[in-house]
Amino acid sequence: MHTLWLVIQREFVSNVLTSRFMIGFVVCVLSTAVAVFVQVDDYEKRLAGYNTAVREAEIEAQEWDLYVNIKPKAHRKPNPLSIFNVGSENDGANTVTVELGKPVFELPFPIWEAPTQKRGSDNPFLAMFLTVDVVFIFKIVLSALAILFAYNTISGEREDGTLKLVLSNSIPRDTVVLGKYLGGMLSLFPIVLVSLIVALLIAVSSPVTDFDGNAVAHIVLIFGVSLLYVSTWYLLGLVLSVWTKEAATTLILSMFIWVILTSVHSNVVTFAVDKFSPRQSEPNFQVLQPAFEVWDQFKNERDAYIKQRGYEDLQGSISWEPGTNSTGMGTSSMSGGYFIIERYRVTNIDKADTTIFQEILGYQEQLRVEYADKTEEILNKPAEEQERNAKFADALSRISFADVYHFAAGAMAGTDRQRYNDFIESARAYKREIVEYLKDKEAFSSRAWFSTDKGTAELEDLPVFQHRRLSLSESFSDASVDILILLAWNIVLIMTAYVSFLRYDMS
């Protein structure tokens, strides 16, 4: 035990005293500070945009006096942890407008009156610069540092001739490997810790961030995974250091692997899957075609129902008091092909009996909601295809543990693509909630659906979209696969280092 401690201590001291430690420390802390500074600013902007959007939606909601007019919105709340890992926080829609007769879906190209909207970014040209956040810096800089600390552990000592001296003592080889690993990690630990503390301090000093216990727990978890990631790189360096005879070769080889794993592999994979997706969906408006047919069916079914009730058309179901000089019904219809929303205006409504008309509307509008759901299924397909492609690319990227770390951090920060899909899914759930709410109120067949003459729509207790953050255990289980992969790499590498060093030929 004592010897192990000696090896650790010696390794730690020899690392900390080098210039690469100081430089690595300064580079890592400085770049983390700048990255957090930039990301806090970006988060503030996103939050301001979100607050404006929510406020505007509230004002808009006050103007709804008819049930047919309601258009509640689901806003994606900016995630405070995006300061540490931007992930897909800036991608995709951030507002979903829930309209009863409209499906909720996303398409890769803009369409008229799309239900999912993205609030514009202040300067889209800035996307030319890579997004740099804490996780990115850890992924690139810390891993490089880990290699720079590990490359000469064995091969360097061998070149210096000190390895023989060490082993001539009564120290078992496994103690040497373990000591070197722990010593190296001990010298990397303060760099990770200080960087993260600096990041936290800058993030907390901004007036808009309020990290609750849950968020802090997530950050601690990200810290833990970052250590695991750094340890993977350190072990890789150690293994290569055992396998090669010269320190320079170790460094060249490990830096080459570093370049491949951190920047070549995942980019080639994502890029290739993106451009040669095995399942390619129609990139143009043709995907909308089947949706148009659904709405033709809707019209047929609706007309059939009106006929079955014994009326020629909708207007026929309204009866006016005798002697009303101008009778009639106006329909204003809005259609983007993938939806049809109709509003009705009855002339001289105070003299009209609309009981049956309301009954038919009650049937028709619920039917419209059902058809909107059918369209949703069809229009969701391109997004599903895209998601499958992306998943495929992710799976291939996981070969590199740099990307495994990236995914794990994203899952824990709640900024990965899965969370975004959850947002769209919860917007759909919100729509169902609204539909249920209106059904309970019998709003579909009420007079306030189309006219305000006998009271306006009562929407005081209309459900509001609730944003849910994941609890620690939920995010942990999301990230568990990736964490396990990292852990597995660690175990495999430490075993390899151990076995290789046992068989190490000292001559």
Place this chain on the structure above:
Amino acid sequence: MILHIATKEIHHNLTTLRFALMIILLPVLFMANALIYSLGDNGYTTQIDAYNRQVEQNRKHIKEQADMSLAELALRGPGDIPKRPSRLIFCAGGVDEVVSRAIKMRSDGNISRSSGVEDEDYAWRHPLKLEYQIMPAGSNSTRYIKINWVFIGVLMSFFAILFTFDGIAGERTRGTLSLIMSNTVSRGQVLLGKYLGAFVTLMVPLIIGILMNLLIILLVGNIPFNSGDWLRILGIVGLFGLHISIFIFLGLLFSSRVSNAITSLVWLLLTWVCLAFVFPSLLGIFVSNLNPIPSVDEISMQRRAQLDQIDDEWREGPSPKLKKSPAIERPSVARLWATYFTEISDTETQIADGHIDRQLQQVQLARDLTQISPIATFQYAMEGLANTSIVGYMNFVKQARRYRQTFIDFVKTEDRGDPESLHIYPVKEGLSQKPVDPAGVPVFTEQISYRSVLSQVGLLVLFNLLFFILAQVSFLKTDVK
């Protein structure tokens, strides 16, 4: 003597592990690049097809409107202005990978708002303005580094470091440096010989890779290169050379400064990681944060407020200036409407132009400052030659604005030729109702200038000189033992 040292250096390099690694990686990347850009969707072929469709659509649109009347053409405009896709997008993606490049110059949809005054039934069009549709081109475009020639260039700088880190320091530890110096050879010659050796070792595989890449693109991708493109590719090879040479000098500089090779490699790698990954993006975004621009919300609020004010004054306020709809018999009313339209169009143009100008300036400033990193300078020079740079986009915007003016001038000139017209632009009733010859309508042609690349090339040469001098001085001062 220089040649002798260089040949020895090359022979030595060929047998090393790093050379083997480079020889494996380079062809893989070049092949991936060529296949992705020539076969994958959104490659040049798809883009040029879309571009040609747009041009054809514009031609039809202009013909239809011109056959109807000059007034119709004047109000509807000539259609969207697409930017011709670059054939060299596989070299450097630049702006083209981030935003779609088309500027809308078309006015569609009639507007009529009831306001209790007589213009209730008058349907009009908003006058022609430019709309910059800068939406993100792809959802995940920002998070990934593109596998293009710029990226390969960045990797080449990495290899340049690997080939030079032990150039001086390695010989010193082996003791061969003092042996070399005992011959009648100057230190400058040794340095140049080492430089040449590394340069040739790096450039030859690179050029072979480039040729392979081009061959695949020509055979499979079906992209027709013209002489201009070949010249630009030649220029790009030159840029690669300049870029690689900077890092060779940098490597030799570090190698002569420190006592052992491995320390020099550690320092070089740290420098390289900062220059390649952290520095350009971080500094770029940091600088643009220091120079904030109004948010999209603020801009759209400002726009709405100003337009509402104009509308209040002219049409919707308590005493609107526009009470009647314009007609040929009522030239004074038409003139009032013209002032109204011009005011709207001036306000909108001013806000939209101001917004995009500020966005572009913000990026431009950030890019200018990041050029302290030679890798960033190299990237911008590549983008400049591939015509996907931010400066190229700025030029495109400028030319689109000029085209809008040309188009309006054309309408006014044509209109003057019709004696029956009231000559009131931009009111439909105030313009000539006769058809015009569609062939006479000006068509947008983009003038591409590569002048901006010169400054970057100058900067790259400067970097070369700087590091050459530093390496030379440092080697002169170095102790050979």
